Amino acid sequence: MNETLLHAQDLKVHFPLSAGWPWQDAGVLKAVDGVSLALQPGRTLGLVGESGCGKSTLARALTGMVPITAGDLVFDGRRVEHRKPTTWKSLRRDVQMIFQDPLA
Numbered sequence: 001m002n003e004t005l006l007h008a009q010d011l012k013v014h015f016p017l018s019a020g021w022p023w024q025d026a027g028v029l030k031a032v033d034g035v036s037l038a039l040q041p042g043r044t045l046g047l048v049g050e051s052g053c054g055k056s057t058l059a060r061a062l063t064g065m066v067p068i069t070a071g072d073l074v075f076d077g078r079r080v081e082h083r084k085p086t087t088w089k090s091l092r093r094d095v096q097m098i099f100q101d102p103l104a
Helices: 055-062 085-091
Strands: 006-016 028-039 070-075
Touching (some): 006 055
Antiparallel strands (some): 006 028, 006 070
16 A cells, blocks of 8 residues: 555744734744655554644644645645635545543
């Protein structure tokens, strides 16, 4: 089984930081910066890391819950145009995120 179900290349999710004053440049928070991965059908992927390192943001970006700043995302052979809402609408029928139960 060599086909790839989900392929992300150089994925970036950046959030603008708010400055105290309009003339100040606050910069951006690089929550996910240059992540690449490939997932094959029937395989499991685990994301492990310290608190605040971008695991949840990456998962949310892969499912369209947060906007992708840059990078390429291909799902089931179809390139995901991350700036087009219609692309995410069709993708959400096939992809879901299962949130952790903190009381489990």
